[in-house]
């Protein structure tokens with residue numbers, strides 16, 4: 001059937017056999033790229049700053065959520081953060097049991113709105129809200145400009 005043929009049987013409209021390509025490429029955006037380049041090249045995290053509101057955002061973004069100003073300024077995220085929430089995963093994304101449970105945390109930083117969800121590099125028994133942590137980065141030559149350049153967050157002083 002082509003688009004030019006008239007359909008007289010509505011049941012034919014409900015079924016179409018074939019394959020549909022569904023490949024997607026997601027970009028990190030302008031602010032995200034800046035964040036990942038700084039992470040890769042300088043080993044630091046950036047937040048975007050709204051000078052009008054005095055707010056710093058992580059993840060970095062292009063517009064202020066409060067005043068909608070375009071954000072062009074970036075500031076360093078403090079080296080030390082705190083665990084604001086956590087969960088312990090016993091299954092992987094496919095539902096297969098992990099050999100060891102993994103701890104995932106939402107880490108926030110003083111003076112920054114938002115935070116990052118990432119692996120917490122402690123055994124489940126040591127994981128707790130309020131734990132002071134810092135990012136553990138891969139070696140410079142192994143960093144590719146992705147969130148996995150951060151291996152996880154480890155307790156400060158470890």
Ligand SMILES: [Zn+2]
Nearest residue numbers: 050053064067
């Ligand atoms: Zn603002």
